[in-house]
Amino acid sequence: MAIAALSSGITGLNASERALGNSAHAIANIGTQGFQPTHATFQENAPAGSGVSISFQxxxxxxxxxxxxxxxxxxxxxxxxxxxxFDLSAKVIQAADQNLGTLINTKA
Structure with a gap:
């Protein structure tokens, strides 16, 4: 369970980072005539709870x-x-890491 949460948090970090970069790119080109910004759309991966993916339109x-x-x-x-x-995904990773560490320490 902790490994699935870790994977889900990582996909959330990656998607948020890409979306933030896309938004920064649009702001940096605000004065560029003819620039066409894109909009980020997040989708839940299948099966449910396995993370998110991102696409741009x-x-x-x-x-x-x-x-x-x-x-x-x-x-x-x-x-x-x-x-x-991004911050919330990092907290998911942190919690998963703590739970995984507790599980490993309990078994040792």
């Missing part, structure tokens, strides 16, 4: 977006969400 342009199509408010909010997801 082109965003629909809004009238309030910058010339590049990047909405700074949306990207800033997403960055905060992705950071929180």
């Amino acid at each position: 082109a965003q629909q342009l809004q009238a309030t977006d910058a010339p590049s199509g990047t909405n700074l408010a949306t990207e800033t909010t997403n960055s905060l969400i992705y950071k929180a997801q």
